[in-house]
Amino acid sequence: SIDGQRLWDSLMAMAEIGPTANGGSCRLALTEEDAAGRRLLLDWCESLGCTWRVDRIGNLFIRRAGKRDDLDPVAMGSHLDTQPKGGRFDGILGVLAGLEVFRTLADQDIVTERPLELVVWTNEEGSRFAPAMVASGTYAGAFSVESTLAREDRDGVTFGEALDACGYAGESPVGEPRLDSFFELHIEQGPVLEEEHETIGVVTGVQGMRWFDVTLSGQSAHAGPTPMRYRRDALAAAARLIDRLQTHALADESGDTKVTCGCLDIVSASRNVVPGEVTLTIDLRHVVESELDALQERFERLLVEVGESFGVTVSQERIWASPVVEFAPECVAAVERATRERAQPHRRMMSGAGHDAVYVSRVAPTAMIFVPCRDGISHNEAEYATPEHCAAGAQVLCDAIVERANR
Amino acid sequence: SIDGQRLWDSLMAMAEIGPTANGGSCRLALTEEDAAGRRLLLDWCESLGCTWRVDRIGNLFIRRAGKRDDLDPVAMGSHLDTQPKGGRFDGILGVLAGLEVFRTLADQDIVTERPLELVVWTNEEGSRFAPAMVASGTYAGAFSVESTLAREDRDGVTFGEALDACGYAGESPVGEPRLDSFFELHIEQGPVLEEEHETIGVVTGVQGMRWFDVTLSGQSAHAGPTPMRYRRDALAAAARLIDRLQTHALADESGDTKVTCGCLDIVSASRNVVPGEVTLTIDLRHVVESELDALQERFERLLVEVGESFGVTVSQERIWASPVVEFAPECVAAVERATRERAQPHRRMMSGAGHDAVYVSRVAPTAMIFVPCRDGISHNEAEYATPEHCAAGAQVLCDAIVERANR
Numbered sequence: 172s173i174d175g176q177r178l179w180d181s182l183m184a185m186a187e188i189g190p191t192a193n194g195g196s197c198r199l200a201l202t203e204e205d206a207a208g209r210r211l212l213l214d215w216c217e218s219l220g221c222t223w224r225v226d227r228i229g230n231l232f233i234r235r236a237g238k239r240d241d242l243d244p245v246a247m248g249s250h251l252d253t254q255p256k257g258g259r260f261d262g263i264l265g266v267l268a269g270l271e272v273f274r275t276l277a278d279q280d281i282v283t284e285r286p287l288e289l290v291v292w293t294n295e296e297g298s299r300f301a302p303a304m305v306a307s308g309t310y311a312g313a314f315s316v317e318s319t320l321a322r323e324d325r326d327g328v329t330f331g332e333a334l335d336a337c338g339y340a341g342e343s344p345v346g347e348p349r350l351d352s353f354f355e356l357h358i359e360q361g362p363v364l365e366e367e368h369e370t371i372g373v374v375t376g377v378q379g380m381r382w383f384d385v386t387l388s389g390q391s392a393h394a395g396p397t398p399m400r401y402r403r404d405a406l407a408a409a410a411r412l413i414d415r416l417q418t419h420a421l422a423d424e425s426g427d428t429k430v431t432c433g434c435l436d437i438v439s440a441s442r443n444v445v446p447g448e449v450t451l452t453i454d455l456r457h458v459v460e461s462e463l464d465a466l467q468e469r470f471e472r473l474l475v476e477v478g479e480s481f482g483v484t485v486s487q488e489r490i491w492a493s494p495v496v497e498f499a500p501e502c503v504a505a506v507e508r509a510t511r512e513r514a515q516p517h518r519r520m521m522s523g524a525g526h527d528a529v530y531v532s533r534v535a536p537t538a539m540i541f542v543p544c545r546d547g548i549s550h551n552e553a554e555y556a557t558p559e560h561c562a563a564g565a566q567v568l569c570d571a572i573v574e575r576a577n578r
Numbered sequence: 579s580i581d582g583q584r585l586w587d588s589l590m591a592m593a594e595i596g597p598t599a600n601g602g603s604c605r606l607a608l609t610e611e612d613a614a615g616r617r618l619l620l621d622w623c624e625s626l627g628c629t630w631r632v633d634r635i636g637n638l639f640i641r642r643a644g645k646r647d648d649l650d651p652v653a654m655g656s657h658l659d660t661q662p663k664g665g666r667f668d669g670i671l672g673v674l675a676g677l678e679v680f681r682t683l684a685d686q687d688i689v690t691e692r693p694l695e696l697v698v699w700t701n702e703e704g705s706r707f708a709p710a711m712v713a714s715g716t717y718a719g720a721f722s723v724e725s726t727l728a729r730e731d732r733d734g735v736t737f738g739e740a741l742d743a744c745g746y747a748g749e750s751p752v753g754e755p756r757l758d759s760f761f762e763l764h765i766e767q768g769p770v771l772e773e774e775h776e777t778i779g780v781v782t783g784v785q786g787m788r789w790f791d792v793t794l795s796g797q798s799a800h801a802g803p804t805p806m807r808y809r810r811d812a813l814a815a816a817a818r819l820i821d822r823l824q825t826h827a828l829a830d831e832s833g834d835t836k837v838t839c840g841c842l843d844i845v846s847a848s849r850n851v852v853p854g855e856v857t858l859t860i861d862l863r864h865v866v867e868s869e870l871d872a873l874q875e876r877f878e879r880l881l882v883e884v885g886e887s888f889g890v891t892v893s894q895e896r897i898w899a900s901p902v903v904e905f906a907p908e909c910v911a912a913v914e915r916a917t918r919e920r921a922q923p924h925r926r927m928m929s930g931a932g933h934d935a936v937y938v939s940r941v942a943p944t945a946m947i948f949v950p951c952r953d954g955i956s957h958n959e960a961e962y963a964t965p966e967h968c969a970a971g972a973q974v975l976c977d978a979i980v981e982r983a984n985r
């Protein structure tokens with residue numbers, strides 16, 4: 172069995188690097204803090220006799236030797252970077268649970284058949300370098316190494332420059348080592364497990380996501396003398412779009428349709444001016460690709476309709492699309508077996524958020540394990556998972572990894 | 579008859595003071611530009627033999643003597659200050675049409691029974707010192723002189739300091755001179771006259787206005803893993819509120835119900851985060867006070883309803899209320915007579931916007947005259963009124979003033 176207290180202590184020790192005022196963490200990708208976090212992890216792993224290498228985009232592969240080192244390793248991991256005001260668990264739990272697996276095996280002098288690999292993916296959050304999950308995406312071939320190295324943060328510093336500066340520009344080719352399989356433990360970042368009093372989410376895949384930038388252009392006008400029927404109110408059109416999309420998504424009793432408008436800006440807003448131009452973002456998600464297609468069509472139709480209703484010109488651009496991911500059945504089954512054997516209350520579920528596992532699943536059999544987080548809150552200093560839940564997740568990870576490495 | 583070309587030339591000359599890149603004007607209240615505009619007007623008026631005085635808050639009263647200078651003067655005027663990117667007509671037309679009345683009377687050696695007074699009210703726009711119409715409001719007793727002098731602009735400069743610096747701090751007590759009556763010519767700032775091919779709006783009053791600051795507080799959450807039914811989406815609630823208010827206002831076939839949401843901000847907005855907190859402004863207007871009461875009640879009820887529907891806490895504060903104004907029937911009748919005699923296509927109408935006449939009407943019989951402005955646009959460099967419409971408005975002003983001063 173893994174040591175839940177030891178896992179908790181390592182989580183709290185990592186949180187000392189880049190602490191924020193309200194108990195969260197700030198370790199933006201490829202900063203000094205990110206490097207210090209990696210260094211702490213490497214110190215711990217080196218003391219266990221592990222070896223490591225870094226690829227050209229900073230992905231860190233920490234190896235625990237097996238009996239058959241000619242075979243591809245069974246891998247686990249996640250990310251150590253955080254949001255600017257992030258929590259202590261998002262990503263970090265998946266990495267430090269991997270460390271706990273190594274420590275547990277060392278305590279018990281267990282050597283697995285296949286080698287094990289603990290992976291720290293660079294810049295998962297996407298808050299320093301957009302998009303999110305860019306380095307696991309590059310590993311999996313979704314982005315070129317050159318384009319990733321050239322991405323710039325808000326200050327114009329490139330990914331490549333930041334990588335050099337923080338000392339984690341490696342030599343190892345991107346895409347190596349090949350992995351036998353990959354397991355990622357993560358907090359759910361949603362409320363379902365907590366509400367349903369379940370400890371483990373056996374993650375069978377990741378819902379599809381599509382991001383849109385929308386512009387509505389009407390005519391700004393004085394709020395006082397302009398009769399309603401003469402107006403071309405861009406915000407009124409936007410409000411109806413949002414309301415119609417909400418109503419549609421809420422009517423889906425399966426709960427699988429998700430629609431979010433996260434950003435909305437009125438150009439030159441003023442209290443007594445009818446808004447002439449509004450920009451907004453739309454995030455559409457669904458667990459079934461064809462349903463996501465239908466959702467996108469409905470969104471596009473509604474956008475045209477509200478434009479016509481309010482005399483407003485509309486345009487939209489799809490800036491990102493991540494297809495529905497189905498994880499490898501054998502990896503999901505390994506997670507489920509471990510969960511049952513530990514008698515943990517659990518459910519099969521799709522991940523609502525993107526994770527490094529999304530891209531890794533393109534090149535290796537993959538699965539994920541979720542544990543509850545308080546009030547479903549993440550990307551927030553208040554993010555919290557209990558020591559018991561962290562330990563339960565790490566135990567399932569350990570069991571699934573060992574089973575897989577010894578098969 | 580007034581000289582339309584001379585009026586136009588003076589409008590264009592005034593627009594040379596504080597010109598903006600796209601053909602508009604920037605003469606913020608109590609700046610050097612405002613002072614230069616006043617000086618130009620005074621030069622013109624002094625050459626006609628007018629006298630003038632300034633009150634303690636910078637309101638400028640320019641007098642053309644009558645036969646009976648013991649009687650209260652018949653007054654006209656508006657404001658010379660502009661929005662930061664304002665137009666050449668909003669306010670200015672009402673002042674320079676008054677100048678044109680003086681010039682026309684001088685050309686024809688006419689001396690009226692009562693004296694005439696051309697008034698330039700300080701800081702009508704409210705864009706340097708909030709609120710709008712503050713100096714005519716102080717003249718009429720709605721605000722104390724001390725509170726007006728203490729109002730600060732965004733840089734912390736007080737009204738009083740700015741008044742001293744620009745040289746228009748006068749000695750004359752606020753509230754003097756008493757006026758026999760007041761007539762304000764203004765561009766409509768809306769589309770009705772243009773759409774209906776009418777030249778003159780005979781303004782019978784000003785609709786009531788109420789301003790609200792609204793806050794909706796739900797819970798921010800990750801857009802991906804948070805099912806719709808668990809969300810407390812502050813923006814979804816705001817969108818439904820706006821849509822319901824729009825639908826209500828549009829359903830009023832009289833066109834008298836006006837609802838505007840001009841500002842809306844999402845706190846810590848992010849594309850993949852369900853908005854946790856939204857602030858917005860609501861501007862409600864109606865020409866009938868009891869209907870405005872009912873509109874406010876409906877708004878308050880809808881706000882509570884959308885809060886309940888979306889699990890969002892709501893609060894609102896009414897920050898300004900201007901009751902419905904009915905102008906003096908005898909002044910409105912004078913305007914209407916002049917309009918008919920000049921055979922101008924016209925309509926009786928309520929003003930949708932607030933003007934200095936709103937406050938002046940509390941202490942003197944008042945009326946307003948509107949002329950069309952292109953596309954109803956104002957508070958914008960593109961604001962435009964034709965020379966013909968400006969001249970028609972000035973002629974009606976002249977006729978009404980002379981009739982009133984000789985009655």
Ligand SMILES: NC(=O)NCCC(=O)O
Nearest residue numbers: 303523524525526802850
């Ligand atoms: N885990 C996470 O926040 N991923 C970012 C992409 C998403 O919005 O799902």
Ligand SMILES: NC(=O)NCCC(=O)O
Nearest residue numbers: 395443710930931932933
């Ligand atoms: N004329 C004008 O813009 N007044 C400001 C107050 C209002 O919004 O009506």
